[in-house]
Each structure stands twice: as C-alpha cells, then as structure tokens.
Amino acid sequence: MAGAVVIASALLTGGCKTTVNTVENAQPSAQKEMVADKRVITDASLARKVYIVGINEARNDSGVLQIQLEVVNQTRSRQRFTYHVQWFDATGMQVSSTTGAILPCVIEGKETRFLSAVAPHPACKDFRVQFMESTR
Amino acid sequence: MKRYLFPVALLALAPLVWTGCSSGGARRIDAGGRESITTVGQVDIQDFVAAAEASVGKLLLSGALDKVPKPPAILAVSLVRNQTGQQFDTDLLTKKIRVKLNTSGKALTTTTVGLDGVAEDPLAKQLQGEQQKTGVTPDFTLSGKIIETRARAGDVRQSTFSFQLSLTDRRGLALWEGEEEITKQGKRPSVGF
Numbered sequence: 584m585a586g587a588v589v590i591a592s593a594l595l596t597g598g599c600k601t602t603v604n605t606v607e608n609a610q611p612s613a614q615k616e617m618v619a620d621k622r623v624i625t626d627a628s629l630a631r632k633v634y635i636v637g638i639n640e641a642r643n644d645s646g647v648l649q650i651q652l653e654v655v656n657q658t659r660s661r662q663r664f665t666y667h668v669q670w671f672d673a674t675g676m677q678v679s680s681t682t683g684a685i686l687p688c689v690i691e692g693k694e695t696r697f698l699s700a701v702a703p704h705p706a707c708k709d710f711r712v713q714f715m716e717s718t719r
Numbered sequence: 720m721k722r723y724l725f726p727v728a729l730l731a732l733a734p735l736v737w738t739g740c741s742s743g744g745a746r747r748i749d750a751g752g753r754e755s756i757t758t759v760g761q762v763d764i765q766d767f768v769a770a771a772e773a774s775v776g777k778l779l780l781s782g783a784l785d786k787v788p789k790p791p792a793i794l795a796v797s798l799v800r801n802q803t804g805q806q807f808d809t810d811l812l813t814k815k816i817r818v819k820l821n822t823s824g825k826a827l828t829t830t831t832v833g834l835d836g837v838a839e840d841p842l843a844k845q846l847q848g849e850q851q852k853t854g855v856t857p858d859f860t861l862s863g864k865i866i867e868t869r870a871r872a873g874d875v876r877q878s879t880f881s882f883q884l885s886l887t888d889r890r891g892l893a894l895w896e897g898e899e900e901i902t903k904q905g906k907r908p909s910v911g912f
Contacts, residue, residue, distance in 0.1 A: 643780055643782055644782055644785070645782050645785045647779045647780055649776075649780055663912070665753060665912050678822075679822070684751065684769045684771075684772040685749075685752055685753055685765070685912070686769055686772075687912035699776075700776065701775075701777070701779055701780050703775075703779075703819060703822055703823055704822060704823050704824060705824065715753065717911065717912055718754070718910065718911025718912060
C-alpha cells in the first residue's frame with residue numbers, strides 16, 4: 584500500500600518536473616558585448632533557481648541602452664520570480680521612471696531565459712537588477 | 720521550571736514575528752508592487768504598468784521617434800479603445816506611456832490637438848488661438864486597443880489582455896506597432912505576483 588502511494592506521488596509530481604531541452608548553432612555568429620558584473624546574493628536558494636549566466640548590453644543608433652540578462656534555472660522544477668531594473672545616470676543618480684515595473688517571470692526546470700530591459704533615457708549609463716522570489 | 724521556559728518564550732515571540740509579515744489592517748503599498756492584488760478577470764494596475772513599460776521600451780528601441788526633421792517628435796494621442804468587459808479609463812495606459820516618452824526626451828505630447836478637435840487642455844488651446852499662433856502639427860499619432868480573451872477549465876479561469884498600439888506618421892503609415900499580452904490564470908484573486 585505504502586509503495587503504491589510513493590509511486591503515485593512520484594507520478595503526480597513528475598508532471599511538474601519536466602525540464603527543457605534545447606538546441607542551437609554550435610558556433611554563434613553574434614558578438615555579445617558582455618558586462619563585468621558585481622553580484623550580491625542574500626538568498627542562496629533564489630540564486631540557484633535564477634542563476635545569472637551573464638549580462639550583455641548594446642546601444643541602438645539613437646543611443647538608447649538595452650541590457651539582456653541570461654538566466655538559467657538550475658533546479659528541475661518550474662520557478663516563479665520577479666525582477667526589477669533600476670537605471671542610473673552618469674552622476675550615479677537614479678533616473679526616475681514613473682512606471683518602474685516589477686515584472687513577474689516563470690522559468691521552467693533547467694531552462695535558460697533572456698530578460699531584456701531598455702533604459703528610459705539615453706543618458707542612462709548604469710543599471711541594477713533586483714531579483715526576488717514570487718510572493719506566492 | 721527551566722524546561723518550560725523555552726516553549727513559553729517561543730509562544731510569546733511568535734505573534735511579534737507574525738505581525739511583522741502580515742496585517743489585516745489597511746496600509747499603503749507600492750503601486751503596482753509585489754503586494755498588489757492580482758485578479759484574473761480584470762486589468763490590474765500592475766498590468767498597466769508592465770504593458771506601458773514594455774511598449775515604451777520597444778518604441779524607444781525601434782528608433783521610430785528619431786525619424787523626424789526636428790527632434791523631439793511631437794505626439795498626439797488618438798483613440799485607445801477599451802474592448803474588454805471591464806470599465807476603465809484608457810489613460811491608465813496612455814498617460815504612463817506619455818510620461819515615459821516625455822522623460823526619455825524623445826517625444827513631446829500635445830495637449831491641444833485631440834480627436835474630433837477636442838483638446839485635453841482647452842485653456843491651452845484657447846490661448847493658442849488668441850495668440851494667433853499656428854497650431855502644432857503632430858509628427859505622430861498614437862492609437863490602440865485593449866482586448867480581452869477569456870477561457871475556463873472547470874473552476875480555473877484564464878484571461879489574456881492584449882495591449883495593441885500603433886504609431887502613425889503624417890503619411891498615415893504605421894511606423895511602429897506593438898503588442899503586449901498579459902495572461903493570468905487562477906481560481907480567485909490573490910495578493911502578489
């Protein structure tokens with residue numbers, strides 16, 4: 584009886600633990616401009632669920648800065664998290680963004696995702712991204 | 720006696736710890752923040768915030784606003800239709816977009832040019848007429864639609880809100896078009912994302 588319960592629960596939880604398989608070209612032609620980053624980890628569990636592989640940035644012709652974060656879920660189960668991007672000008676002052684959105688995101692087990700953000704003003708030089716566990 | 724000291728101290732401290740995390744009383748929270756209530760069948764404030772943020776980001780990145788002879792571009796807000804079953808003022812979306820575009824330095828919005836000649840700021844329009852000034856001709860108009868799609872499986876409900884926007888130039892060509900979709904699923908409203 585106990586064995587049946589264990590098998591049944593394994594089957595039930597197995598439905599949620601599907602992970603992501605990927606394929607891509609072996610020699611990508613894109614040249615990413617990677618950013619040297621500084622990380623402050625206060626939640627080790629979250630850092631494993633949303634591990635930051637790297638950040639690259641680019642400016643368009645009109646000088647608008649765009650950043651792209653590559654994150655990977657190192658666990659085998661689907662995870663929910665939120666992130667928030669802050670922007671700073673050349674003097675280090677935070678550029679006020681009336682709609683500084685806290686964005687929810689879902690990432691599957693072992694999935695790699697790209698999170699993009701666009702600076703609200705061409706004068707933005709620096710950024711900081713905050714990650715938090717989903718509230719539910 | 721010593722034996723009971725630890726559990727008693729724990730019981731005394733527990734309410735203090737719990738009250739730090741939750742309270743049923745009214746309090747201020749960050750608008751659109753992590754404590755906001757998320758509903759399934761309605762567009763919540765955080766949905767407007769996210770849609771505006773994503774739309775403006777894509778619009779700025781497209782460079783469409785830079786294609787004017789005299790920057791910054793002059794933008795007039797046309798009609799943004801609310802096609803959802805919920806009643807709300809579409810300014811909840813458009814104002815956020817306008818403020819962000821204004822802050823970006825890439826576009827200025829006119830408050831004297833509006834659909835059917837209705838100015839957002841009638842006094843500014845009146846003063847403009849009195850001063851015999853030639854009216855501003857917008858470089859672009861912004862129009863759009865908010866659409867809702869619903870689905871249900873048992874007692875689980877799902878709503879998708881599509882925020883569709885178009886930036887049209889003087890030739891009548893849509894120089895930029897954007898669509899943001901927000902899908903929410905659940906049985907009942909809840910707090911947080």
